Amino acid sequence: MKLILKSGLSSDTVYTIDDLDDWPVEGTSLAVLGHPVKHSLSPPMHNAAIAELATTDKQFSAWTYYKFDIPPDRLEEALAKFHKTGFRGLNLTVPHKVLATELVTIGENEVELSGACNTLLYTASGYEGYNTDLYGMTQAIETDFSIRLKDKEVILLGAGGAARAAAIACSKAGVQRLTLANRTLSKLDTIATSLNRLEQRPTVKTCQLPGELPFTCDDLLVINATSLGLRPEDPAPADLSQLPSSTLVFDMIYNPARTALLKQGEALGMPVSNGIGMLVFQGERSLRIWSRKDPSPHEMLKAVRAAMNSI
Numbered sequence: 001m002k003l004i005l006k007s008g009l010s011s012d013t014v015y016t017i018d019d020l021d022d023w024p025v026e027g028t029s030l031a032v033l034g035h036p037v038k039h040s041l042s043p044p045m046h047n048a049a050i051a052e053l054a055t056t057d058k059q060f061s062a063w064t065y066y067k068f069d070i071p072p073d074r075l076e077e078a079l080a081k082f083h084k085t086g087f088r089g090l091n092l093t094v095p096h097k098v099l100a101t102e103l104v105t106i107g108e109n110e111v112e113l114s115g116a117c118n119t120l121l122y123t124a125s126g127y128e129g130y131n132t133d134l135y136g137m138t139q140a141i142e143t144d145f146s147i148r149l150k151d152k153e154v155i156l157l158g159a160g161g162a163a164r165a166a167a168i169a170c171s172k173a174g175v176q177r178l179t180l181a182n183r184t185l186s187k188l189d190t191i192a193t194s195l196n197r198l199e200q201r202p203t204v205k206t207c208q209l210p211g212e213l214p215f216t217c218d219d220l221l222v223i224n225a226t227s228l229g230l231r232p233e234d235p236a237p238a239d240l241s242q243l244p245s246s247t248l249v250f251d252m253i254y255n256p257a258r259t260a261l262l263k264q265g266e267a268l269g270m271p272v273s274n275g276i277g278m279l280v281f282q283g284e285r286s287l288r289i290w291s292r293k294d295p296s297p298h299e300m301l302k303a304v305r306a307a308m309n310s311i
């Protein structure tokens with residue numbers, strides 16, 4: 001959905017830090033910051049959801065969501081400028097999620113536990129950081145597959161910020177057995193350490209990719225939290241062929257819609273799902289944080305879901 005505003009700005013355009021020097025928007029501005037960010041679906045999704053919410057709540061009528069390409073070495077400078085300009089809310093995507101935790105005040109425990117934040121809320125003294133990845137992933141998996149995450153044995157692929165948030169989400173949901181798998185085995189130590197700080201934590205195994213994935217039962221869920229799959233030509237980060245055909249396969253990547261991992265899962269008769277649901281649930285929670293409408297997810301979710309269908 002392309003939105004041309006009175007100021008002449010468009011929510012389709014990729015803006016840069018220099019555009020903040022003279023930001024001509026009078027209403028409430030929101031944005032996603034990434035590097036690269038061009039292909040993010042967040043602006044059309046949020047703008048369509050905001051338009052829907054504005055039909056019943058005037059608060060949203062002056063809100064617009066933009067996208068900014070911000071290189072990591074300019075994130076600190078950019079956040080100061082966004083704050084000075086008065087952006088009410090920001091979403092952070094690759095590669096800012098971990099770096100940003102040093103630059104904001106911690107808004108919730110999940111940020112400290114995962115060491116990453118992806119949603120920032122304006123306060124008078126600076127931005128407050130939240131992590132909606134945990135909520136988004138849990139809700140998306142439970143909705144997409146109609147299951148309870150706690151009933152599954154999970155194999156988690158990856159060791160970056162996304163994997164760390166996923167591991168915490170699995171633990172908080174009550175998963176009993178978790179296998180952490182990554183190409184670089186040593187990077188899994190950070191995740192294992194953060195899980196040790198939780199009161200409720202699963203039995204954890206680690207394994208190196210590529211390699212055989214260990215499992216102990218048929219109630220398996222594989223989650224891809226690596227970045228392998230973002231490019232259409234990427235191979236799958238793991239081989240699913242030794243796993244039971246009842247294994248559920250969830251990929252956080254939504255663009256491309258079918259990664260090599262999901263294609264292999266499908267070919268093996270496994271139920272599969274990509275990250276579009278996670279984006280929707282994250283979007284819903286971001287809107288609740290920014291509008292301070294918590295807890296009443298229903299209208300937000302309806303609006304964000306309708307928005308996804310319209311773009």
Ligand code: ATR
Binds near residue numbers: 161225
């Ligand atoms: P994010 O913070 O978004 O999770 P990240 O910190 O860059 O991103 O993590 C990327 C993840 O994808 C890592 O687990 C990485 O594996 P390594 O720890 O071994 O680097 C994984 N990954 C990226 N490219 C990969 C590739 N070509 N093969 C296998 N794993 C890959």
